Amino acid sequence: AQSVTQLDSHVSVSEGTPVLLRCNYSSSYSPSLFWYVQHPNKGLQLLLKYTSAATLVKGINGFEAEFKKSETSFHLTKPSAHMSDAAEYFCVVSTYNFNKFYFGSGTKLNVKP
Amino acid sequence: SAVISQKPSRDICQRGTSLTIQCQVDSQVTMMFWYRQQPGQSLTLIATANQGSEATYESGFVIDKFPISRPNLTFSTLTVSNMSPEDSSIYLCSVERGPRNEQYFGPGTRLTVT
Numbered sequence: 001a002q003s004v005t006q007l008d009s010h011v012s013v014s015e016g017t018p019v020l021l022r023c024n025y026s027s028s029y030s031p032s033l034f035w036y037v038q039h040p041n042k043g044l045q046l047l048l049k050y051t052s053a054a055t056l057v058k059g060i061n062g063f064e065a066e067f068k069k070s071e072t073s074f075h076l077t078k079p080s081a082h083m084s085d086a087a088e089y090f091c092v093v094s095t096y097n098f099n100k101f102y103f104g105s106g107t108k109l110n111v112k113p
Numbered sequence: 114s115a116v117i118s119q120k121p122s123r124d125i126c127q128r129g130t131s132l133t134i135q136c137q138v139d140s141q142v143t144m145m146f147w148y149r150q151q152p153g154q155s156l157t158l159i160a161t162a163n164q165g166s167e168a169t170y171e172s173g174f175v176i177d178k179f180p181i182s183r184p185n186l187t188f189s190t191l192t193v194s195n196m197s198p199e200d201s202s203i204y205l206c207s208v209e210r211g212p213r214n215e216q217y218f219g220p221g222t223r224l225t226v227t
Contacts (some may be wrong), residue, residue, distance in 0.1 A: 034215060044156075044205070044218040070152060101146070101207075101216055103156040 002027045002093045006104035014112045021107045024072030033074045034092040037088040086111045115210045117219035125225045126196055133192045134222045136206035141186035150203040161190050197208045
């Protein structure tokens with residue numbers, strides 16, 4: 001069975017400081033993992049994806065995530081937060097044939113000026 | 114990526130009525146998915162819709178409550194039947210696309226049941 005746990009429901013950082021959003025996964029297979037962002041009243045946007053290639057994945061808007069099998073983690077990071085990064089972020093694991101997505105509970109990122 | 118539109122974007126409906134949500138994709142796709150996002154919650158998969166076959170429903174969702182049509186490779190509908198206030202949610206469709214089968218989401222339909 002597949003599942004993801006997002007360890008923090010809310011994260012607050014100051015503009016210009018690093019961002020860390022934590023995600024742990026459970027999967028019966030080698031997982032495919034994704035991060036999506038949802039800005040208020042807007043649709044979901046794919047940030048980045050891991051699908052068994054390089055373990056360090058670079059996404060849009062300066063975000064990165066590292067797949068660590070030994071820790072079953074896929075944490076999302078960004079070196080320097082911008083005000084525009086304030087949104088809700090979802091970690092997602094998919095089944096081995098990519099057919100089903102399982103969403104984490106989401107982390108709301110607040111960026112203080 | 115994929116361009117996905119949904120109609121309506123939002124609606125307010127009375128208890129006991131039904132609403133049909135449309136999802137249109139800009140090109141042909143094999144699989145389409147319907148999700149529900151209840152207020153303040155994450156997304157939950159309702160069903161997977163393949164063209165030419167009946168939708169496959171996830172645990173906790175049934176066809177009588179959420180009938181789905183998939184008449185062609187660019188279009189699908191989800192009906193929320195006999196609505197109650199607990200059905201108030203955002204309903205999203207998505208499609209599978211790309212070299213690693215990532216999913217792209219429509220803008221969502223915000224449903225309020227009074």
